[in-house]
Every structure is written in C-alpha cells, then in structure tokens.
Amino acid sequence: MKCTIKDIELNYKIIGKGHPILIIHGIEVDHRYMSESMEPVFHKTNNWKRIYIDLPGMGQTKAKDWICSPDHILEIIIGFIDKVIPNQHFAVADLSFGGYLARGICYHLFDRLTGLCLIVPSIHYNERSLPEMVAFEKDVDFFSDIPKKEKEGFEMLHAVQTKEKWEIYQKRILPGVQMADQTLLERVAGKPFTFSVDKLPQPFDKPTLILLGRYDVATGYKDAWDIYDNFPRGTFVVLDKAGHNLPIDQEALFNNLFSDWLDRTETAINIITIVQNN
Numbered sequence: 001m002k003c004t005i006k007d008i009e010l011n012y013k014i015i016g017k018g019h020p021i022l023i024i025h026g027i028e029v030d031h032r033y034m035s036e037s038m039e040p041v042f043h044k045t046n047n048w049k050r051i052y053i054d055l056p057g058m059g060q061t062k063a064k065d066w067i068c069s070p071d072h073i074l075e076i077i078i079g080f081i082d083k084v085i086p087n088q089h090f091a092v093a094d095l096s097f098g099g100y101l102a103r104g105i106c107y108h109l110f111d112r113l114t115g116l117c118l119i120v121p122s123i124h125y126n127e128r129s130l131p132e133m134v135a136f137e138k139d140v141d142f143f144s145d146i147p148k149k150e151k152e153g154f155e156m157l158h159a160v161q162t163k164e165k166w167e168i169y170q171k172r173i174l175p176g177v178q179m180a181d182q183t184l185l186e187r188v189a190g191k192p193f194t195f196s197v198d199k200l201p202q203p204f205d206k207p208t209l210i211l212l213g214r215y216d217v218a219t220g221y222k223d224a225w226d227i228y229d230n231f232p233r234g235t236f237v238v239l240d241k242a243g244h245n246l247p248i249d250q251e252a253l254f255n256n257l258f259s260d261w262l263d264r265t266e267t268a269i270n271i272i273t274i275v276q277n278n
Contacts, residue, residue: 030059
C-alpha cells in the first residue's frame with residue numbers, strides 16, 4: 001500500500017483488525033525485519049491492527065533530497081499517522097533508530113499513545129556508552145567459508161553466531177540493507193532532533209517495554225536508564241547473550257516479553273474504554 005505525504009510515497013502494510021499499532025524499523029533495514037519478528041506473536045491475538053511502514057530511503061519508500069534530518073522523517077511519520085489513523089489512539093513498537101522516532105511521536109502525540117515498545121532504542125546520538133562485543137556461540141567452521149565482507153555486519157550485531165541465526169539474518173535483514181539509500185542515511189545518521197525529545201509534558205503512564213541487549217555495540221544499554229523516570233509503567237530488560245539484533249539473538253525471550261507488553265497494553269486500553277463508556 002502507498003500513502004503520499006508531501007512528495008513522499010510511503011510504502012506500508014496493514015495486517016489484522018483492532019487497536020492500531022504503528023511498527024517502525026531501524027536504520028537501513030525495512031518493514032520485513034519487524035513483521036517477520038513480530039507476526040508470530042500477533043498470531044496469538046486478534047485484537048491488533050498492525051501497521052508496518054518503510055521509512056524514507058528504505059524498503060520500497062524512495063528518498064527525497066530535502067530529507068536531511070530525523071526531524072524531517074518524524075514530520076513524514078506524523079503526517080502518515082494523521083492520514084491512516086486520523087484522530088485515533090494507537091500504540092507504537094519500534095527498533096533502534098525507530099525507537100528514537102517513536103519517542104518523537106510520544107513527544108508530539110502524547111495524548112494519543114496507548115503504549116510504547118522500544119527495542120534496542122537509540123537514546124543518544126553523541127557520547128554513547130557502548131559495551132564490548134562478545135560472541136557466546138559461534139559456528140567457526142560454518143563461518144570460515146563465508147567471505148569476510150558478507151559476514152562482518154552479522155558478526156558486529158549478533159552475540160549468538162550460529163548457522164540458524166545467519167539464515168534468519170539473511171532473510172529478515174539483508175534484503176533491506178541491500179535496498180537502502182546510503183546517500184540519505186549519510187545525511188540523517190548521527191543527527192539529533194532539534195528539540196529535547198525526552199522532555200515530556202509529564203511521565204508517560206501507559207504500558208511500556210524497553211528491551212536492551214547486554215552486548216549491543218550499536219546503541220548500548222546503559223544510556224536507556226537516562227529516560228527511566230519518563231516511564232513509570234516501564235519494564236526495562238537487559239538481555240544476556242543479545243546484541244543489537246536482539247529479536248534474533250534471543251527470539252524466545254523476545255516473543256514472551258513482547259507478548260506480555262501486548263497483554264498489558266490491551267488491559268489498559270480496555271480499562272480506558274470502560275471508563276469512557278460509563
């Protein structure tokens with residue numbers, strides 16, 4: 001599906017019916033990473049309308065030269081929200097750079113959000129606190145036959161380096177990486193918002209999940225505690241044996257924690273609905 005915002009044709013996909021949830025991928029990949037990681041969990045419930053998007057310059061959404069900062073991408077996303085789910089409450093789930101954008105949505109559309117899930121989120125763009133990478137499982141014989149250039153991204157982002165994880169990485173991540181507009185990414189990467197994204201009008205008191213990889217060398221985990229007080233209903237989890245591609249490294253734990261957040265959010269939405277109806 002396509003939605004035109006200014007001169008950008010955003011590619012998106014909707015699955016299911018129910019309460020809207022906007023799902024935002026990270027830098028360089030596309031919506032397939034998110035849908036293939038999350039749909040097994042959503043298949044257990046019929047209560048969610050999943051809205052997967054391709055960010056500008058990624059997947060099937062083309063870039064434009066005027067997009068030079070996260071502010072521009074956030075402006076496009078908010079325009080998309082106002083067209084596809086106008087005047088509706090919704091939840092947001094995201095990953096990495098998508099987590100930075102999601103906090104921008106929370107800042108601007110605070111009263112419409114019913115829940116927030118931040119997976120290995122980008123917290124700071126400068127002076128990140130990053131751990132050393134550790135590979136806890138590695139199939140040395142298998143990876144010895146793979147060219148260095150092909151496997152270096154995988155090795156940097158995964159704490160579990162097995163043939164199984166490599167095959168998932170090739171299916172969910174590499175296709176998006178190969179399509180990404182590197183020129184746009186260079187213009188946007190490393191730039192912060194022009195506003196203080198974490199200075200909310202008040203703490204966000206809706207169900208929140210922040211999932212962090214103990215060995216995530218891209219966004220780290222320690223910086224997330226800087227926003228701890230913004231989320232009084234937040235579950236903060238740092239997973240062992242997990243790098244930046246946490247949903248793949250620790251798939252079973254990810255599924256359980258994501259499912260728990262969905263349950264908590266559904267309960268909160270139902271309570272709000274009952275109160276409003278009375």
